[in-house]
Amino acid sequence: MVTPSPAHSHVAVVAFPFGTHAAPLLSVVRRLAAASSPETIFSFFSTTQSNHTIFTTVSGGGGGGGGGGGGAKVKAYDVWDGVPEGHTFTRGHQEPIELFMKAAPQSLRLSIDKAVAETGKEVTCLVTDAFFWFAADMAQDMGVPWVPFWTAGPCALSAHLHTDLIRHQAGGGNESLGFIAGMSKIQVQDLPEGVVFGDLESYFSTMIHQMGLMLPRATAVFINSFEELDKTITDDLKSKFQKFLNVGPFNLASPPPPAQDESGCLPWLDKREAGSVVYISFGSVVVPPKEELVAIAEALEFSGVSFIWSLKDNAKANLPKGFLDKTKTHGKVVAWAPQTDILSHKSVGVFVSHCGWNSLLESIAGGVPMICRPFFGDQRLNGRMIEDGWEIGIKIDGGEFTKQGMESCLDVVLSQDKGKKMRENIKVLKELATKAVGPRGSSTENFKQLLHLINSP
Known part of the structure; x- marks a missing residue:
């Protein structure tokens, strides 16, 4: 499957370098690169540590960097992690995230400018982890499509998209979220921190809230899932976004190579x-x-x-x-x-x-x-x-x-x-x-749409 593209196609991919976010994004980007025309290039931006980890991973569970082909067309660029020299962490596991995200708007622009200078090609599409809510404005300033990737499931995405509604309407911990399509089985107590409980004023909670507000501006949102897992939520999210594409499960669509089994x-x-x-x-x-x-x-x-x-x-x-x-x-x-x-x-x-x-x-x-x-x-x-x-x-x-x-x-x-x-x-x-990742499956057809989108001039 090779999609024609203009000679200047340059897809900038921005990964969230914490948890298990970056590896699944690299996995699908390699699939996209393998299916794109030879002229399309992909610049992959993450921190030095994150890039080193996922680009040297040959196999692994959870959507590891292996599999998918297209590796030679995906070049890693390091982005500053935002940690000042000599800094001592004192505020828990969210502090590195906060430092990185506060520095990211400027450090990403510098890294993207470096990639443009090296390749001689202006960026034609901005693919990011969904957490980068400010990428909506960045893509608008660059005059290119913004295509965010949500790494978790459709239920969690729906919760963040409907945060204001939930805060206004939800009651106690065991109350159902039946007022949101497909969420009748979910209770308030099941929600992620930062929606209705936890420190709603923390940087992370504010970041996730902003994401929910910004995602409807995206040209398309894609996700590591398949439509048949929950059609009701999928249909609701399709009505909220310009385009919502289930293109997984990645572990079936592009299986990683066999892992080393050193423990037998x-x-x-x-x-x-x-x-x-x-x-x-x-x-x-x-x-x-x-x-x-x-x-x-x-x-x-x-x-x-x-x-x-x-x-x-x-x-x-x-x-x-x-x-x-x-x-x-x-x-x-x-x-x-x-x-x-x-x-x-x-x-x-x-x-x-x-x-x-x-x-x-x-x-x-x-x-x-x-x-x-x-x-x-x-x-x-x-x-x-x-x-x-x-x-x-x-x-x-x-x-x-x-x-x-x-x-x-x-x-x-x-x-x-x-x-x-x-x-x-x-x-x-x-x-x-x-079936979804098969020749005529829903995820395969959605992947073709995503491929066309990122290759469009």
Whole structure:
């Protein structure tokens, strides 16, 4: 699929360099580059650390930088992280974000000017992470389309788009958001911080609010999802934006190459019965507190189920004494696991997760139901939809792991009729997702629209 483009096509791509935002954007940009004409070039802007991490990543779960082709046409440019020399961080995890974003309007312009000077081509399209709300004005000043990318799911996007309405109309924590199309299963307490609770005056909350106000100005908004996952929300978002394009799931549309399995997880799984293994991973950002790690370990030991647990080495000290020895015949604790490959293995019967969006899509692709323990951001929304919307998993009772709660969830998913129903439901979503990225699928057609848009003069 090669789309004709004018000889001067130069797509500037601006990544948000925190969390798991930059890698999925690079993944789809490589797909776009591979499908574009040879004359189209892509300049990718992020911090030095972010660029180094994602451009050297060959594989990985969660939409890693690998896959998609087009790598030679995508050049990385480093943007200042906004941290003054000698600065000491004192205000928590949001401080680096605030420093970067405050510096970004000016530092991005300087970096883009450098790319224009090096290539001899003016920018013809501005693709950014949706968090860069000020890109609406930047693109207008440059006279080019603004095409933001939303990395999470449609529910979270809808919540941020309707923030003012929610603040005006919503009541208590367990009140439904039924006044917003497709959000009847969502409760106020499920919303991300900064919508109705948390520090609404913080820089991050203000930034996300501004994003919700600015996104309708975009030429198009694209997202790592597929329309069939939730047609009601998709149709509502289509009515709010000039163009709304589901172009995922990326892990199915452009699968990363096989990951290195240094811990031997896959051969170990080959020896287990179908649907019998518990896979546990909470992503790269969060580690549950010690008491919850102990509760998980005690439940695994008591139940005797087979498991693979992806747990950083420095967190293993919080496991109960003797746990690793007592479970070594049926359990495997590793510092890193090839998540996509594990979730696609027939022996895996349930995924214990923080409900991050990329992990959710990988679980759907593997047809594996979930046990959810959300921590922050969109994870509560995802957990609610997993349990009550799509009915493909279950949330931990009370929101935190206890030994009894973990045992109960394992029993429900692995042994009860309710778990069987979850597997049937997620199999349907897997088939819909696979069809969406197929030759005539909705995501494939939307990708063609996105490709045409960024290549238009």
